[in-house]
Amino acid sequence: MKRIGVLTSGGDSPGMNAAVRAVVRKALYHNVEVYGIFRGYAGLLNGEFERFQLGSVADIIHRGGTILHSSRSEEFKTVEGQKKAVAQLREKGIDGVVVIGGDGSYRGAQKLNEHGIATIGVPGTIDNDIAGTDFTIGFDTALNTIIDAVDKIRDTASSHERTFIVEVMGRDAGDLALWSGLGVGAETIIVPESNYQMDEIVKRLQHGAERGKKHSIIVFAEGVGDVMAFADELKKETHTQNRVTVLGHLQRGGSPTGFDRVLASRLGAFAIELLIAGKQGRAVGIQKNELVELDYDEVFNAPHHLNKTMIELAIELSI
Ligand code: ADP
Ligand code: F6P
Numbered sequence: 439m440k441r442i443g444v445l446t447s448g449g450d451s452p453g454m455n456a457a458v459r460a461v462v463r464k465a466l467y468h469n470v471e472v473y474g475i476f477r478g479y480a481g482l483l484n485g486e487f488e489r490f491q492l493g494s495v496a497d498i499i500h501r502g503g504t505i506l507h508s509s510r511s512e513e514f515k516t517v518e519g520q521k522k523a524v525a526q527l528r529e530k531g532i533d534g535v536v537v538i539g540g541d542g543s544y545r546g547a548q549k550l551n552e553h554g555i556a557t558i559g560v561p562g563t564i565d566n567d568i569a570g571t572d573f574t575i576g577f578d579t580a581l582n583t584i585i586d587a588v589d590k591i592r593d594t595a596s597s598h599e600r601t602f603i604v605e606v607m608g609r610d611a612g613d614l615a616l617w618s619g620l621g622v623g624a625e626t627i628i629v630p631e632s633n634y635q636m637d638e639i640v641k642r643l644q645h646g647a648e649r650g651k652k653h654s655i656i657v658f659a660e661g662v663g664d665v666m667a668f669a670d671e672l673k674k675e676t677h678t679q680n681r682v683t684v685l686g687h688l689q690r691g692g693s694p695t696g697f698d699r700v701l702a703s704r705l706g707a708f709a710i711e712l713l714i715a716g717k718q719g720r721a722v723g724i725q726k727n728e729l730v731e732l733d734y735d736e737v738f739n740a741p742h743h744l745n746k747t748m749i750e751l752a753i754e755l756s757i
Contacts, residue, residue, distance in 0.1 A: 439556070439713050441471040443487065443532045446504040447478035447539035447546065450690060451564045451576025453698035454504040454538055459495040460706030461536050461560075466492055468714055473532055477507045478539070479514035479546050485526040499699055502579075502692045508539075514546055524553045534713045536706070538562040538575070541737065544721055548734040556718035558709040559734065562702075564690055567611035569740035570732040571723025575705065577613065578697040580689045584618040587685055588655060592622065595653040601643065601680040603656045603672070605665040607689050612744050614689070615659035620752050625654040627752050628668075630661035631744045640675045642756070704729060 444461045446454045458474070465472045474494065476486040488494075498505055513519035527535070527550075534556040537547040540563035547557040561568045564580035584606050595602045608614040612629025619627030626642060628634045643654055656672075658665050669682045694702070701724060708722050708729045720731045 439470055439534050439716075441473070441530070441532050442534040442536065442710070442713060443473040443475045443482075443527065443530075444506070444536045444538070445475035445478055445482060446506045446508045446562065447537060447543035448508060448510065449540065449563060449565075450504045450508045451562050451574070452502040452579035452690070452692055452694040453575040453702040454506075454562045455495075455498040455501050456694060456699045456702035457538050457560055457562060457575055457706035458504065458506060459499055460703040461710055462490050462495045463492065464707040464710040468710065470710070470714065473530060474506055475535070478509040478543070479511040479523065480509040481507070482523045482526060483511065483513055483519055485529070487526075487530055500693050502694065510542075520549050520553055524550065524555055527555055534558070534718070536560060536709045536713070538706075540565065540574075541568055544568075544734050544737060548719065551719040551734075556713060558712050558718065559721035559737075560705050560709050561721070561723060564607060564614065565609045565611050566613035567609060567742050568721075568723070568737060569742045570721060570725075570730065570737045572725055573701060575698055575702045576690075576694070578701075579692055579695045580607070580614060581617050581621065582695055583689050583692055584614060584685060585621045587688070588618065588622040588624075588657070591683055592653070592655060595655060599652040601654040601656065601672070601676075601678065603658050603665060603669050603680055603682045605658045605660055605682065605684040607685070608659050608661055610661040611742060612659045612661065615657045616744055616748055616752065619657035620748060620755070622655060622657070623756070624657045624752075625651075625756050626656040628656065628658045628662050629744060629749075630659055632749070634662070636671060636675060639672065643676060645757075
């Protein structure tokens with residue numbers, strides 16, 4: 439492996455820059471040339487490459503977003519698009535690519551592999567929805583951003599004695615909702631992995647009110663559905679006002695936490711170790727604080743589970 443590329447793809451996440459830095463520095467440490475590929479697969483198709491040196495990734499470990507920019511490309515999903523991308527890589531003499539992104543990006547990486555380009559996937563998404571790794575890069579930062587926001591919402595909820603419903607991201611996964619809900623002491627956490635019972639929620643709110651609770655926080659994962667419809671239904675059932683806050687894209691920004699910086703540095707460097715060792719078509723991850731590697735298909739076929747014990751704990755602690 440003499441020359442490799444690195445790109446970030448799909449929804450950006452805090453810590454992607456730290457991962458890019460680790461990829462670049464580790465490759466250069468081993469005398470492997472590195473090209474930054476801009477705008478994910480869209481930029482790969484257009485040959486948006488830049489030769490990176492040590493200084494190209496200076497002063498980025500603490501920055502949110504991704505200096506490489508990110509995108510979603512429909513063209514790359516086509517065989518013609520993939521062939522165009524491979525031709526761009528061949529022209530530059532690049533024979534390996536580190537893809538930092540979510541499972542959609544991994545599917546693209548798998549296609550590149552099938553066309554003869556060695557790829558390694560690094561899990562970068564706030565959603566924590568990639569099987570085979572305990573954590574994805576950006577999850578911890580987004581979690582802390584949500585906790586900070588909900589703590590503030592709790593102040594006003596308490597002053598006005600209101601119920602707040604806070605919608606958090608996570609796509610189809612409830613990890614951000616479950617972890618943040620536990621972290622803020624939410625009265626109710628609603629996740630896509632289990633059907634909610636409105637009568638149960640109402641009962642819990644009433645039970646809380648009876649013992650003097652004046653406000654409540656409900657954390658609602660976006661993957662569950664229409665938060666406004668949920669809020670209306672709740673209003674009808676409880677005959678009380680509520681307020682909805684959709685946290686939105688602020689959850690994707692900000693300086694990465696220490697945890698995400700370290701995770702990104704370890705995973706990015708590990709991806710280069712694998713490429714240098716001649717491995718390809720692998721996704722890296724962390725399990726019980728050990729670095730692991732899996733085939734893409736193992737990642738795609740393993741179901742992503744929410745931690746059941748944590749769901750039970752959240753219910754027990756919010757009585
Ligand atoms: P994420 O990586 O965060 O899950 P997406 O699902 O949007 O984000 O995927 C990012 C990009 O990966 C897509 O825009 C597309 O270019 C590429 N991609 C996704 N699925 C496939 C696929 N089945 N084949 C080829 N490329 C894909
Ligand atoms: O995958 C990251 C994520 O932020 C999800 O949590 C969310 O559903 C989605 O991306 C939003 O995508 P977009 O930035 O295209 O609105």
